[in-house]
Amino acid sequence: MKKILLFGADGQVGWELQRALAPLGEVIVSSPFEGDANRADFTRPESLEALVQRIGPEIIVNAAAHTAVDRCESEPELARAINAGSPAVLARVAQASNATLVHYSTDYVFDGSGSTPWKEDSPTGPLSVYGLTKLEGEDAIRASGCRHLVLRTSWVYAARGGNFMRTMLKLAAERDALNVVADQIGAPTGAELLADTTALMLRSLEARPELAGTYHVVAGGECSWHDYAKLAIEFARARGHAIRVAPEAVKPIASSAYPTPARRPTNSRLDTTRVQRAFGLRLPPWQQGVERTLVEMLDRN
Numbered sequence: 001m002k003k004i005l006l007f008g009a010d011g012q013v014g015w016e017l018q019r020a021l022a023p024l025g026e027v028i029v030s031s032p033f034e035g036d037a038n039r040a041d042f043t044r045p046e047s048l049e050a051l052v053q054r055i056g057p058e059i060i061v062n063a064a065a066h067t068a069v070d071r072c073e074s075e076p077e078l079a080r081a082i083n084a085g086s087p088a089v090l091a092r093v094a095q096a097s098n099a100t101l102v103h104y105s106t107d108y109v110f111d112g113s114g115s116t117p118w119k120e121d122s123p124t125g126p127l128s129v130y131g132l133t134k135l136e137g138e139d140a141i142r143a144s145g146c147r148h149l150v151l152r153t154s155w156v157y158a159a160r161g162g163n164f165m166r167t168m169l170k171l172a173a174e175r176d177a178l179n180v181v182a183d184q185i186g187a188p189t190g191a192e193l194l195a196d197t198t199a200l201m202l203r204s205l206e207a208r209p210e211l212a213g214t215y216h217v218v219a220g221g222e223c224s225w226h227d228y229a230k231l232a233i234e235f236a237r238a239r240g241h242a243i244r245v246a247p248e249a250v251k252p253i254a255s256s257a258y259p260t261p262a263r264r265p266t267n268s269r270l271d272t273t274r275v276q277r278a279f280g281l282r283l284p285p286w287q288q289g290v291e292r293t294l295v296e297m298l299d300r301n
Contacts, residue, residue, distance in 0.1 A: 001025050005057035007040055007090075008064030012158040013104060016195035017063055024202060028055055032064075040064070043078060045085035052093045059202065060094055061102040062087060065134070069108070070261040072130040083133035088140035095146035100205065100212075102198060107154040107186065109135040112265020115185070119271045120152075120214050128262035138214070149201055150214040151194070154268045155228075158191040159296040166297065168229045169236055172245045178233075182226035182252030186268030187218040190289035197281060204279050211278055216270035219286035226252040231287065235294050 002025030008014040009029040021027050030040040030051065038055070041047050042064050052060065065083055066072055072079040087103055094101040108131030109124045126132040141148050157163045171178055197217050205211050223231075230250050237243040255264060272283050 002059060003028060003055060003057040004059040004061060005030060005052065005055050007042075007060075007062045011063055012156055012161060012163075012191040013194050014063035015160055016158065016191045017061060017198065020195035020199040021061065021202075024199060025059070028057065042082040042086040045081055045089045048086055048089045049093050052090065053097075056097070057099055059100045059102070060090055061198070062090055063104055065104065066130070069128060069130045069264075072133065073128065073261045076129045076133075079129050079133045080136065083130070084136035084140060087137035088144070091141040091144035091146045091148065094148070095144045099146070100202070101141060101146050101148045102202065103137065103141055103148065103150050104194070105134050105138050105150055105152045106131065107152060107268040107270055108265060109138065109152065110265060110267075112267045114267055115269070116267075117269035117271035118216070118267075120216060120274055127265060130262060131265075142214070147205075147209060147212045149198070149205065149212060151198065151217045152214070152270060153189050153194055153217050154186045154270060155188045155218075156191055156194065157188055157290070157293065159293045164188075164225070164228065165232045165290070165294065168232050169241070169243075169297075172233045172236070172243050172250075173241075175245055177249040177251065178229065178245055179251050179253045179257070180226040180229045181255050181258055182224045183254050184264055184266050184268060185222050185224055187220070187222050187270070188228055188286045188290055189218045190293060192293075193219060193283070193289055197275075197283075200281065201275075201279055215275040215278070216272050217275055218270045218272060218283065219289055220272075220283050221285045221287070222269055223286060224252070226250070228290070231290060232294060235291055236298055239295075239298055241298055
């Protein structure tokens with residue numbers, strides 16, 4: 001039975017990966033917590049090598065990252081250690097042991113200009129420390145020569161933990177009006193979809209190793225944060241949940257009206273043609289996953 005070493009299992013994607021990867025082999029979960037026998041400290045990249053060598057996995061899946069985009073601006077060295085240094089070590093060990101490395105990246109590696117969906121070979125140009133360090137991590141993996149899947153995605157959500165949908169529903173129940181950014185365009189992508197797609201890709205890669213490389217994986221279609229918020233609020237209202245804000249009081253605003261320490265890309269569209277053709281996949285429309293997750297979230301409350 002294959003050994004699969006999973007990092008970042010306590011995050012949105014990592015939590016779903018525990019389920020999705022289970023049919024492929026023995027999933028060994030590493031955590032950042034003191035006392036865990038398989039503790040991984042991504043703030044000390046050099047410490048990861050001994051852990052991976054001791055476990056000896058055939059597949060390494062890295063869902064760990066410093067994803068607090070604004071905090072990365074004030075913690076650049078920490079972001080670099082977690083987002084670039086640690087993936088570089090994992091890639092080096094994967095190459096030496098002939099293991100496969102799966103790593104998740106982001107649309108933030110692009111500069112967000114224009115309106116055309118970004119392809120895997122589009123020129124990069126990160127606007128933030130987060131985007132820069134994630135790109136450095138990608139580059140280190142590709143340079144290592146290890147067999148890899150680097151999966152870029154955007155606007156990840158899940159029913160578990162804090163997320164944009166939960167925040168919008170909470171505010172919609174408390175306020176008479178909401179202002180939501182309308183000039184950033186992307187595709188809300190469920191952690192469940194990412195995890196299931198990863199498992200399918202790994203299964204195909206086993207038979208066709210030439211499929212290794214960098215891919216874009218997001219749900220189908222596109223929307224703004226404003227569109228996303230309106231769908232979530234109206235869906236909740238239709239299911240009888242207490243929503244105070246009126247539909248017309250969910251107002252679109254420009255990014256400039258909501259300044260943040262890190263610049264956000266306005267164009268987060270990712271072209272998924274390559275992954276769908278190479279692996280014979282269909283990536284469903286973003287609304288489908290959002291509505292399914294909303295049902296799960298709302299029925300818990």
